Amino acid sequence: MASLPKRIIKETERLVSDPVPGITAQPHEDNLRYFQVTIEGPQQSPYESGVFQLELFLPDDYPMEAPKVRFLTKIYHPNIDRLGRICLDVLKTNWSPALQIRTVLLSVQALLASPNPNDPLANDVAEDWIRNEDAAIAKAREWTQLYAK
Amino acid sequence: MQLEFKKVYPVFSWSWDIPGDDDADREIGDEDLCGICRVSYNGTCPGCKYPGDNCPLVIGECNHNFHVHCIQQWLATPTAKGLCPMCRQQFSLKRGVAINEGQVEKLANLLLQPRPAALAADDQDMMMDQEFAVR
Numbered sequence: 185m186a187s188l189p190k191r192i193i194k195e196t197e198r199l200v201s202d203p204v205p206g207i208t209a210q211p212h213e214d215n216l217r218y219f220q221v222t223i224e225g226p227q228q229s230p231y232e233s234g235v236f237q238l239e240l241f242l243p244d245d246y247p248m249e250a251p252k253v254r255f256l257t258k259i260y261h262p263n264i265d266r267l268g269r270i271c272l273d274v275l276k277t278n279w280s281p282a283l284q285i286r287t288v289l290l291s292v293q294a295l296l297a298s299p300n301p302n303d304p305l306a307n308d309v310a311e312d313w314i315r316n317e318d319a320a321i322a323k324a325r326e327w328t329q330l331y332a333k
Numbered sequence: 334m335q336l337e338f339k340k341v342y343p344v345f346s347w348s349w350d351i352p353g354d355d356d357a358d359r360e361i362g363d364e365d366l367c368g369i370c371r372v373s374y375n376g377t378c379p380g381c382k383y384p385g386d387n388c389p390l391v392i393g394e395c396n397h398n399f400h401v402h403c404i405q406q407w408l409a410t411p412t413a414k415g416l417c418p419m420c421r422q423q424f425s426l427k428r429g430v431a432i433n434e435g436q437v438e439k440l441a442n443l444l445l446q447p448r449p450a451a452l453a454a455d456d457q458d459m460m461m462d463q464e465f466a467v468r
């Protein structure tokens with residue numbers, strides 16, 4: 185494997201030495217481009233008190249290409265599908281090399297705080313969300329209790 | 334006492350002459366780092382071995398600086414849409430700046446290349462690409 189670019193080394197060091205509150209990111213021993221991530225559900229959101237597992241992978245072209253991020257923990261959210269894939273602009277068309285692992289994970293955390301059913305990925309969840317928000321939020325809370333402990 | 338010089342080792346130091354670099358209000362810590370690879374302007378991009386003329390720096394009209402190789406690589410991606418990574422304005426080289434000379438043509442060619450059509454329409458396909466290469 186090619187040597188790890190300085191930028192990735194620096195980002196990893198800072199993630200460990202100066203972690204983001206509510207977020208952890210650990211590089212895998214065998215592949216320093218692969219991170220095991222946890223994100224705490226934001227307070228006052230349906231995901232409060234849950235701890236969500238994610239995986240993050242830095243493609244060879246990083247930082248020209250966005251990190252690939254996916255939820256491993258089951259979650260009921262209009263912008264996260266059954267496979268844990270996330271609908272988030274900075275992971276796709278609005279990626280910029282000025283962003284980092286840290287800022288991407290903060291954006292994911294922010295997405296938990298404000299689900300956006302009008303820009304859905306999980307279409308059925310988004311429909312539920314628009315049709316009956318209270319029921320959808322209750323279900324999101326329930327799933328948090330069930331799966332994100 | 335008499336001193337005798339047996340050997341002399343001359344050491345030179347250099348840095349790019351960046352206009353406006355002595356602004357006092359620059360953010361400490363972030364200064365002098367290429368916003369793309371986060372290596373010092375006076376160091377090299379990840380693809381080069383020797384700093385200096387082989388891995389020059391360029392200054393944008395928006396006053397954001399990058400290794401020319403870094404910004405070229407970024408602008409060649411479809412995601413870039415020709416925008417500066419830092420401020421998302423259309424990236425172009427600042428005129429009348431000595432260190433930009435010689436790079437203008439290279440970058441102009443790149444900016445004139447037709448870019449793939451906007452990606453907005455196939456969001457779903459992009460999501461498929463979010464699959465992982467390793468497990």
Ligand SMILES: [Zn+2]
Nearest residue numbers: 367370400403
């Ligand atoms: Zn650079």
Ligand SMILES: [Zn+2]
Nearest residue numbers: 378381388402
């Ligand atoms: Zn270079």
Ligand SMILES: [Zn+2]
Nearest residue numbers: 395397417420
């Ligand atoms: Zn700029």
